[in-house]
Amino acid sequence: MKKNKGLLVVLSAPSGCGKDTILKSLLESTQTVKKSVSATTRAPREGEVNGVDYWFTPKEDFESAIGRGEFLEYATYCGEYYGTPRGPVGEWLEEGIDVVLKIEVQGGAQVKKLAPDCVTIFVLPPSLEELERRLRTRGTDSEEKIHERLQTAVKEMQCAGEYDYIVYNDTVEQAVRDILTVIAAEKLRFSRDPQVIERMLSHAETFCQ
Amino acid sequence: MKKNKGLLVVLSAPSGCGKDTILKSLLESTQTVKKSVSATTRAPREGEVNGVDYWFTPKEDFESAIGRGEFLEYATYCGEYYGTPRGPVGEWLEEGIDVVLKIEVQGGAQVKKLAPDCVTIFVLPPSLEELERRLRTRGTDSEEKIHERLQTAVKEMQCAGEYDYIVYNDTVEQAVRDILTVIAAEKLRFSRDPQVIERMLSHAETFCQ
Numbered sequence: 001m002k003k004n005k006g007l008l009v010v011l012s013a014p015s016g017c018g019k020d021t022i023l024k025s026l027l028e029s030t031q032t033v034k035k036s037v038s039a040t041t042r043a044p045r046e047g048e049v050n051g052v053d054y055w056f057t058p059k060e061d062f063e064s065a066i067g068r069g070e071f072l073e074y075a076t077y078c079g080e081y082y083g084t085p086r087g088p089v090g091e092w093l094e095e096g097i098d099v100v101l102k103i104e105v106q107g108g109a110q111v112k113k114l115a116p117d118c119v120t121i122f123v124l125p126p127s128l129e130e131l132e133r134r135l136r137t138r139g140t141d142s143e144e145k146i147h148e149r150l151q152t153a154v155k156e157m158q159c160a161g162e163y164d165y166i167v168y169n170d171t172v173e174q175a176v177r178d179i180l181t182v183i184a185a186e187k188l189r190f191s192r193d194p195q196v197i198e199r200m201l202s203h204a205e206t207f208c209q
Numbered sequence: 210m211k212k213n214k215g216l217l218v219v220l221s222a223p224s225g226c227g228k229d230t231i232l233k234s235l236l237e238s239t240q241t242v243k244k245s246v247s248a249t250t251r252a253p254r255e256g257e258v259n260g261v262d263y264w265f266t267p268k269e270d271f272e273s274a275i276g277r278g279e280f281l282e283y284a285t286y287c288g289e290y291y292g293t294p295r296g297p298v299g300e301w302l303e304e305g306i307d308v309v310l311k312i313e314v315q316g317g318a319q320v321k322k323l324a325p326d327c328v329t330i331f332v333l334p335p336s337l338e339e340l341e342r343r344l345r346t347r348g349t350d351s352e353e354k355i356h357e358r359l360q361t362a363v364k365e366m367q368c369a370g371e372y373d374y375i376v377y378n379d380t381v382e383q384a385v386r387d388i389l390t391v392i393a394a395e396k397l398r399f400s401r402d403p404q405v406i407e408r409m410l411s412h413a414e415t416f417c418q
Contacts, residue, residue: 154413160406165397178397185394188374188387197369204337204363
């Protein structure tokens with residue numbers, strides 16, 4: 001049986017919807033999924049590690065990489081660049097490893113255009129009220145910042161219709177299970193391996209004399 | 210949150226590929242999936258129960274039911290009619306119950322045309338050699354009958370391309386797990402609930418003043 005290619009998975013979520021927590025838990029729960037580390041020109045936040053959370057890249061380096069076509073997609077967000085280096089993504093997929101791209105909501109449609117067989121997943125909070133509650137409970141943001149985040153989230157949610165699947169962040173465990181379910185089901189699609197019948201019937205003559 | 214409709218699932222398999230065993234095990238493993246009992250004009254085989262395996266129906270009754278539009282789909286196979294009564298399918302779906310239709314390979318495309326949001330699954334054996342081995346191991350068929358079944362299976366496999374998903378009958382347990390995975394993933398498709406964002410944002414004004 002031929003080795004199947006990995007699946008390219010785009011994961012997006014509105015501001016504050018727990019995309020990073022879900023992704024971390026997803027990577028811990030399976031060996032066959034890798035995350036493509038994005039590059040960004042924004043400054044590292046406390047605790048963020050270069051090459052793990054992002055490749056922190058000076059603006060002029062980022063722009064010359066754009067010029068050399070080294071990004072699968074890139075977007076600007078709050079005045080900073082964010083991009084997915086082509087780097088190892090193609091090799092991993094060939095090896096049968098599933099690759100998750102964490103992409104800003106504006107970038108999802110761009111990846112779908114470049115790689116039409118990717119699977120796009122949009123994470124939603126259980127409700128707007130619950131999202132607000134979670135932002136308040138974290139206690140890290142000012143009232144103004146919370147309001148701003150909610151406004152951004154509402155705008156970003158309007159992009160969900162361009163995505164294939166909706167996963168609710170009711171609990172992180174459920175969201176991870178749902179993402180793994182989507183990946184497993186997508187691998188069973190006939191369109192992902194249209195030669196399957198040809199291969200199976202390649203020596204059918206012996207049965208059909 | 211609104212109650213979601215059930216999923217209409219078409220399950221087809223070539224001759225001898227264990228469709229009945231898989232379906233039986235699927236129904237035993239979950240409460241939320243029901244099987245639509247097909248009608249047929251063929252005689253019951255040993256052990257088959259009317260209303261469980263099939264509705265065994267005289268030819269003239271079957272033909273008048275066709276005339277009254279009482280079948281979701283029907284086909285002839287080896288000179289006998291097989292059909293899916295519309296009966297309770299619609300009600301079950303409204304109640305959120307997933308309904309599996311066991312359909313001959315020729316019938317799958319017909320259902321997809323009538324109900325484009327159904328999910329179609331084609332069961333394949335691990336290989337032709339394994340299918341042959343299984344038919345022999347059963348020991349119920351003559352050499353000639355085995356040969357005939359294999360020829361039929363090869364012909365039927367060529368219909369697989371019209372189906373959404375391929376599930377391998379490596380083991381019954383794995384096949385059932387794969388079918389449940391497909392059902393779970395399909396329910397996460399944005400296109401199955403395109404009003405989700407509108408509903409979630411219906412009172413977003415309070416956040417966006």
